[in-house]
Amino acid sequence: MAKELHYADEASKKMFKKAQEDNIDTIWERYEKMQPQCGFGLMGICCRICSMGPCRIDPFGDGPQTGVCGANADTIAARNLIRMIAAGAAAHSDHGRDIVNTLLLIAQDPTSDYQLKDIDKLKQVAAIYNIKTGNRENKDIALDLAKEALKEFGQQEGTLVMAKQAPPARVKLWEELSIMPRAIDREIVETMHRTHMGVDTDYKNIIKQGLRTAIGDGWGGSMIATDLSDIIFGTPNPLRSQANLGVLKKDMVNIIVHGHEPTLSDIIAIVSQDEKLINKAKEKGAKGIQIAGICCTANEILMRHGIPVAGNFLQQELALLTGAVDVMLTDVQCIMPGLRSLTNCFHTKLLTTSPKAKIEGVEHIEFHEDKAVSTATTIIETAIENFKNRDAKRVVIPTDTEGLIAGFTSESVFTFLGGKYRATYRPLNDAVISGRLRGAAGVIGCSNPNMEFEEAHIKMVIELIKNDTLVVTTGCNAISCAKHGLLKPETAFKHAGKGLQEICRAVGIPPVLHVGSCVDNSRILTILANIVAEGGLGNDISDLPVAGAAPEWMSEKAVAIGFYFVASGVYTMICQPLAVMGSKNLYDYLTDGIEAEVGGKWAFELNPVKAAHMMLDHIDKKRKALKLKPLVYEQAYKPVE
Ligand code: NFS
Ligand code: SF4
Numbered sequence: 001m002a003k004e005l006h007y008a009d010e011a012s013k014k015m016f017k018k019a020q021e022d023n024i025d026t027i028w029e030r031y032e033k034m035q036p037q038c039g040f041g042l043m044g045i046c047c048r049i050c051s052m053g054p055c056r057i058d059p060f061g062d063g064p065q066t067g068v069c070g071a072n073a074d075t076i077a078a079r080n081l082i083r084m085i086a087a088g089a090a091a092h093s094d095h096g097r098d099i100v101n102t103l104l105l106i107a108q109d110p111t112s113d114y115q116l117k118d119i120d121k122l123k124q125v126a127a128i129y130n131i132k133t134g135n136r137e138n139k140d141i142a143l144d145l146a147k148e149a150l151k152e153f154g155q156q157e158g159t160l161v162m163a164k165q166a167p168p169a170r171v172k173l174w175e176e177l178s179i180m181p182r183a184i185d186r187e188i189v190e191t192m193h194r195t196h197m198g199v200d201t202d203y204k205n206i207i208k209q210g211l212r213t214a215i216g217d218g219w220g221g222s223m224i225a226t227d228l229s230d231i232i233f234g235t236p237n238p239l240r241s242q243a244n245l246g247v248l249k250k251d252m253v254n255i256i257v258h259g260h261e262p263t264l265s266d267i268i269a270i271v272s273q274d275e276k277l278i279n280k281a282k283e284k285g286a287k288g289i290q291i292a293g294i295c296c297t298a299n300e301i302l303m304r305h306g307i308p309v310a311g312n313f314l315q316q317e318l319a320l321l322t323g324a325v326d327v328m329l330t331d332v333q334c335i336m337p338g339l340r341s342l343t344n345c346f347h348t349k350l351l352t353t354s355p356k357a358k359i360e361g362v363e364h365i366e367f368h369e370d371k372a373v374s375t376a377t378t379i380i381e382t383a384i385e386n387f388k389n390r391d392a393k394r395v396v397i398p399t400d401t402e403g404l405i406a407g408f409t410s411e412s413v414f415t416f417l418g419g420k421y422r423a424t425y426r427p428l429n430d431a432v433i434s435g436r437l438r439g440a441a442g443v444i445g446c447s448n449p450n451m452e453f454e455e456a457h458i459k460m461v462i463e464l465i466k467n468d469t470l471v472v473t474t475g476c477n478a479i480s481c482a483k484h485g486l487l488k489p490e491t492a493f494k495h496a497g498k499g500l501q502e503i504c505r506a507v508g509i510p511p512v513l514h515v516g517s518c519v520d521n522s523r524i525l526t527i528l529a530n531i532v533a534e535g536g537l538g539n540d541i542s543d544l545p546v547a548g549a550a551p552e553w554m555s556e557k558a559v560a561i562g563f564y565f566v567a568s569g570v571y572t573m574i575c576q577p578l579a580v581m582g583s584k585n586l587y588d589y590l591t592d593g594i595e596a597e598v599g600g601k602w603a604f605e606l607n608p609v610k611a612a613h614m615m616l617d618h619i620d621k622k623r624k625a626l627k628l629k630p631l632v633y634e635q636a637y638k639p640v641e
Contacts, residue, residue: 043582082210088560095223181216218564445550456551542569542599
């Protein structure tokens with residue numbers, strides 16, 4: 001049996017213990033049974049791209065140093081890595097495409113269940129594409145915008161329009177390096193082509209295509225997903241809510257939405273408030289309907305509706321173990337097939353909804369945007385109907401929840417920092433210039449059973465804010481921060497350094513800002529571009545005293561994100577290394593050489609506090625290069641050995 005969870009939130013510890021008592025396997029046991037994992041895979045030096053293989057390179061130099069075709073460790077590791085970028089970029093961007101198609105639906109179908117919720121943002125984004133707004137009908141603008149945005153995926157000429165939102169110096173650099181993406185899908189296709197047997201062999205050239213694919217994700221597919229979601233579902237504003245398994249209710253019909261795309265979860269959030277459905281739930285003996293989210297779709301409806309978060313990636317099974325979930329519905333991404341066996345132990349109905357993501361043996365209620373409300377109603381009715389099958393004796397809901405503030409965006413930080421009447425990033429830039437703020441860091445990403453659950457997330461974030469670094473967070477890190485109280489200004493202020501405290505109190509923001517889902521990492525890119533545009537901190541993102549991290553990463557999406565931050569000029573830290581350790585050349589290039597080309601680079605460090613200090617060192621290096629004043633409260637900083 002697996003170990004205990006030492007560092008996770010209390011609810012997770014309790015449910016994990018319960019799983020062990022009931023002899024139910026979860027991800028942690030499956031991970032343990034998988035040990036020892038294949039060293040060749042971990043080091044990135046196994047290749048099964050063609051059927052002359054599989055081939056593996058001997059990392060100790062005694063055995064084969066090339067595959068059957070002659071490919072060496074550098075080629076093999078680089079190819080494997082950029083295939084991960086392609087998959088991650090595809091996941092974000094295909095989500096983005098679905099959002100564009102929803103916008104198209106709104107523009108073309110007057111009876112659509114979706115509406116345009118943020119007209120200002122519609123006009124702002126239309127302006128990026130040179131679409132005339134003036135007195136035109138909103139739906140006409142939306143139609144043009146949807147068509148232009150769709151072109152970004154498949155156009156055969158030109159380069160991504162959205163990517164020109166990056167600072168001009170960055171765009172120029174990308175053009176000079178020939179890594180300005182031409183079209184989102186095209187870069188993914190070319191990555192697949194170049195990594196086919198016997199095509200691109202030069203590891204640096206392979207990585208170059210990886211960078212271009214990743215930029216197409218961050219400054220393309222993901223940014224389109226974020227901006228168009230704001231137009232359709234509303235741009236978030238800071239709001240209060242709750243996180244952790246305690247948000248599930250004993251006397252309510254509990255529905256968990258799990259996955260990523262707001263098209264489904266947003267409509268569920270709205271339809272669940274329908275009086276008729278609530279009355280139906282009451283007729284069945286429940287007090288009402290409780291919606292809660294898992295993974296990034298949780299972040300989407302948290303930010304826009306204040307719907308509480310049940311948990312993050314590693315809690316999806318723990319949520320079912322409460323025995324109180326009547327329906328868990330999934331769309332796409334980060335959904336563990338292991339959920340299926342858990343539903344055999346409880347009354348919970350697992351429902352898949354996307355034609356792209358079925359689980360064999362699991363009921364499928366297909367969701368299509370043009371029948372959104374009716375499908376959502378069916379799903380909610382299914383949950384109401386299933387409430388009676390709940391076995392009260394087996395229900396164990398941990399009471400733990402934590403308060404939080406979420407819903408910051410590049411626009412709302414902007415308004416907050418500038419005060420009500422003067423929307424500007426000036427106070428933020430000035431705080432950095434004057435040395436009250438050391439800099440800023442984005443801490444994001446998954447959790448992974450290969451690390452102590454949440455330890456790295458929490459220790460890293462605390463260490464950064466302690467050292468006067470403002471933290472922005474997304475994805476599962478944001479949910480970890482929430483559960484550990486770090487999105488509650490009162491708690492976060494206790495950990496924050498003096499300078500950070502002064503700035504946050506002056507402008508009325510907490511020290512850790514929840515800016516959304518993983519797709520919303522594009523909001524961090526926009527914030528960085530805005531800081532550059534505000535002036536006084538250099539000409540490019542690579543000049544800024546900032547760093548990024550995904551301490552407990554696991555998914556291919558995280559690899560794509562890391563690469564688009566590196567390509568944007570950001571020092572990017574992860575704890576467990578990328579699968580490149582079997583290629584010294586590739587490792588050296590990604591953690592060092594690449595910086596001379598794009599200004600950003602990768603760093604790997606297992607100790608999260610040490611990792612935070614490496615990020616702080618980088619921030620200080622940038623402060624020095626900008627000749628900024630010394631920090632006002634220098635004593636906060638304690639370097640690790
Ligand atoms: Ni991001 Fe969101 Fe979580 Fe990781 Fe998965 S839910 S898109 S990939 S696990 S942070
Ligand atoms: Fe082996 Fe080369 Fe085929 Fe990869 S591409 S499996 S290294 S022969």
